[in-house]
Amino acid sequence: MREIVLQTKRLTKKYKNFVALNSADMTVYRKDIYGLIGRNGAGKTTLMKMVTGLAQKTEGDFEVFGKNSNEYVSEKKRVGCLIENPAFFPNLTAYQNLRYYAYQKGITDLKQIDDALDSVKLTDVRNRKFRKFSLGMKQRLGIAFAMLDNPDLIILDEPINGLDPIGISELRDTFRRLNEERGITLVISSHILSELYAVANRFLFIDKGIVLKEVTKAELDFECSRCIVVKTNDTKRGATMLEELLGINDFKVIDEKEIRIYAPNIKSVDVNRALVNGGLDISEIFESGVSLEDYFKQLVGEGKS
Numbered sequence: 544m545r546e547i548v549l550q551t552k553r554l555t556k557k558y559k560n561f562v563a564l565n566s567a568d569m570t571v572y573r574k575d576i577y578g579l580i581g582r583n584g585a586g587k588t589t590l591m592k593m594v595t596g597l598a599q600k601t602e603g604d605f606e607v608f609g610k611n612s613n614e615y616v617s618e619k620k621r622v623g624c625l626i627e628n629p630a631f632f633p634n635l636t637a638y639q640n641l642r643y644y645a646y647q648k649g650i651t652d653l654k655q656i657d658d659a660l661d662s663v664k665l666t667d668v669r670n671r672k673f674r675k676f677s678l679g680m681k682q683r684l685g686i687a688f689a690m691l692d693n694p695d696l697i698i699l700d701e702p703i704n705g706l707d708p709i710g711i712s713e714l715r716d717t718f719r720r721l722n723e724e725r726g727i728t729l730v731i732s733s734h735i736l737s738e739l740y741a742v743a744n745r746f747l748f749i750d751k752g753i754v755l756k757e758v759t760k761a762e763l764d765f766e767c768s769r770c771i772v773v774k775t776n777d778t779k780r781g782a783t784m785l786e787e788l789l790g791i792n793d794f795k796v797i798d799e800k801e802i803r804i805y806a807p808n809i810k811s812v813d814v815n816r817a818l819v820n821g822g823l824d825i826s827e828i829f830e831s832g833v834s835l836e837d838y839f840k841q842l843v844g845e846g847k848s
Contacts, residue, residue, distance in 0.1 A: 578743030679710025
């Protein structure tokens with residue numbers, strides 16, 4: 544069984560009459576790159592602030608490394624976060640800025656600063672002043688700040704926001720390196736699904752403080768892939784007919800009324816003809832398959848209802 548690093552259980556945050564997060568459940572396993580997806584104001588930052596101790600929960604609870612919210616004080620050093628960007632000093636170098644925060648954190652082994660800079664590939668510019676950094680370099684220095692305590696879990700709020708394609712690519716390489724080479728678990732939020740799709744292996748969709756869905760990358764690919772959807776009141780018989788009449792094995796019975804066919808080079812008109820001629824009642828048959836962005840929009844649409 545995979546080790547659970549972070550888990551929330553009906554986690555809720557209320558501000559007077561406004562519910563910023565409503566009974567959120569999520570599970571993050573060790574070595575996940577976990578994508579937290581939602582529009583601006585969806586509740587992503589609120590969730591992250593609560594599990595990092597920057598905001599108090601109203602209801603529910605969470606566990607970090609097996610310790611609940613009242614017990615995990617001793618585990619906090621295992622968690623690095625970049626939710627509200629640290630105020631880096633423009634006329635100090637990258638090293639000097641991190642040394643300042645190392646002192647604030649009570650870190651006496653200054654080698655940890657060099658290790659943090661190395662982890663985000665900023666060693667060569669350690670003596671360059673912060674004001675001369677590109678936006679992508681500034682974001683990576685923020686991640687180095689989150690790395691100062693050598694954490695096992697890093698939580699990052701919208702780290703890709705505002706970056707150009709090169710900066711996004713460099714940051715993705717950083718995420719992969721931290722995850723694969725150092726075994727660090729990452730929780731990364733964004734309002735753009737495609738930005739996280741390239742690196743994350745699991746996703747949680749949230750809108751208006753409500754969790755819409757938690758899926759693996761494989762499940763997401765399955766949901767977005769091209770298929771023929773058959774609606775019928777007898778999916779068991781329909782499945783048998785697909786195999787016997789059309790020789791189709793690449794399909795999935797979704798529930799008691801829906802079958803999805805993933806076989807390539809098969810036309811819906813041919814499926815419809817064979818099933819109807821075989822005596823199956825079909826209420827609907829259509830082709831489906833959406834882009835990542837359309838999938839997200841559909842989920843958000845469900846969240847509005």
